[in-house]
Amino acid sequence: MRPRRAFLVGLILPGQPGHVVEEHLDELAQLADTAGSVVVGRAVQSRKAPDAATFIGRGKAEQIAEEARELEADLLVFDDDLSGSQVKNVEEITKLQVMDRSALILDIFGQRARTREARTQVELARLQYMLPRLTRQWSHLSRQGGGFGTRGGEGEKQLEQDRRVLRARIRRLEDDLEKIERTRKVQRRGRDGFPSVALTGYTNAGKSTLFNRLTHAGALAEDRLFATLDAKLRRGPVGDGKYAVFADTVGFIRKLPHHLVSSFRSTLGEVTAADLVLHVVDRSHPRWREQMEVAEAVMDDLGVDRDRVMTVFNKSDAVLPEEPRNGDGVWVSAVTGEGIEALKAELGRRIGLQLPTRPAQEALPEVAPGLA
Ligand SMILES: Nc1nc2c(ncn2[C@@H]2O[C@H](COP(=O)(O)OP(=O)(O)OP(=O)(O)O)[C@@H](O)[C@H]2O)c(=O)[nH]1
Ligand SMILES: [Mg+2]
Numbered sequence: 612m613r614p615r616r617a618f619l620v621g622l623i624l625p626g627q628p629g630h631v632v633e634e635h636l637d638e639l640a641q642l643a644d645t646a647g648s649v650v651v652g653r654a655v656q657s658r659k660a661p662d663a664a665t666f667i668g669r670g671k672a673e674q675i676a677e678e679a680r681e682l683e684a685d686l687l688v689f690d691d692d693l694s695g696s697q698v699k700n701v702e703e704i705t706k707l708q709v710m711d712r713s714a715l716i717l718d719i720f721g722q723r724a725r726t727r728e729a730r731t732q733v734e735l736a737r738l739q740y741m742l743p744r745l746t747r748q749w750s751h752l753s754r755q756g757g758g759f760g761t762r763g764g765e766g767e768k769q770l771e772q773d774r775r776v777l778r779a780r781i782r783r784l785e786d787d788l789e790k791i792e793r794t795r796k797v798q799r800r801g802r803d804g805f806p807s808v809a810l811t812g813y814t815n816a817g818k819s820t821l822f823n824r825l826t827h828a829g830a831l832a833e834d835r836l837f838a839t840l841d842a843k844l845r846r847g848p849v850g851d852g853k854y855a856v857f858a859d860t861v862g863f864i865r866k867l868p869h870h871l872v873s874s875f876r877s878t879l880g881e882v883t884a885a886d887l888v889l890h891v892v893d894r895s896h897p898r899w900r901e902q903m904e905v906a907e908a909v910m911d912d913l914g915v916d917r918d919r920v921m922t923v924f925n926k927s928d929a930v931l932p933e934e935p936r937n938g939d940g941v942w943v944s945a946v947t948g949e950g951i952e953a954l955k956a957e958l959g960r961r962i963g964l965q966l967p968t969r970p971a972q973e974a975l976p977e978v979a980p981g982l983a
Contacts, residue, residue: 850959
């Protein structure tokens with residue numbers, strides 16, 4: 612199948628530097644690439660505020676349509692979330708499929724979800740995204756997933772029926788997730804006695820690479836966004852001859868659709884339940900500060916208290932030598948191994964302090980249930 616050819620669209624609002632919008636479009640390009648599309652071009656539009664009907668304005672939409680046609684694009688991807696009617700209007704003007712940032716992220720999660728838990732979580736988020744966007748004429752998610760939306764002018768009644776079907780499916784998925792979550796909780800109890808350390812942070816920060824370093828596991832690490840969707844658990848040594856159970860988890864991204872965060876609560880439960888959370892930061896990234904803030908905001912949202920979070924500045928090998936290695940965190944390179952022993956020693960110290968607060972266990976199982 613020929614890969615879809617995507618044309619990216621960004622909006623510059625007053626007070627927003629142009630280079631930031633360009634860097635955000637660079638990230639959108641990575642997302643489009645991860646979703647399997649080829650990025651053929653991009654455009655930005657400056658406005659005082661988004662246009663209610665078309666987001667970027669009709670004139671700009673027409674101009675983009677022409678440019679995109681010349682580049683043989685078949686898909687416009689907006690860096691911001693659009694309403695159902697904005698998508699429909701721009702599709703009508705440009706005769707191209709229109710996708711917003713959330714839909715693209717949902718698409719990637721949908722392609723990458725492997726386990727029943729991940730699939731259920733993604734499907735739930737997808738339906739919740741669709742519900743307010745169902746219109747009589749439009750539903751590109753329905754074109755992919757089948758089952759809802761366009762039925763040739765059957766009108767409001769049909770629309771209401773589609774909404775009812777959607778809501779019922781959402782309820783069923785929520786029930787399924789609750790069951791999965793209960794199982795997870797039981798498994799987590801079975802691991803009591805092992806201090807738990809969850810790796811979290813912005814997507815592509817190097818969580819899986821660091822996880823592999825710490826546990827000698829073979830977790831998939833690649834230069835793609837959202838390489839990891841499921842929590843992966845494994846034991847590894849820390850300082851003072853102690854062991855901890857490490858959890859590798861799904862990464863965060865700016866403007867992560869909030870439905871995704873809430874439906875990934877059970878996977879992210881590894882983060883909320885952990886004794887210690889390692890916030891992995893790609894310190895070599897030009898927008899590392901913003902990425903840190905995004906991850907911190909999601910952790911706040913999940914109810915992770917900051918006392919349990921330790922910052923790890925990763926990819927130190929890719930940071931210019933003249934940059935000062937300061938900041939409230941441990942500097943490491945998961946690739947070269949630099950700083951890893953210091954990190955383990957620090958983990959041993961912190962975990963040692965926390966152990967007394969956990970229930971003591973007489974005999975630890977050789978391998979805890981749920982471990983890889
Ligand atoms: N130079 C350098 N690259 C690194 C380092 N750690 C990880 N990487 C690279 O960064 C990319 C992403 O690494 P992953 O470990 O997959 O990142 P992740 O945080 O698990 O990403 P997601 O699961 O997609 O959220 C890969 O190409 C790694 O090789 C490091 O210390 N230095
Ligand atoms: Mg990963």
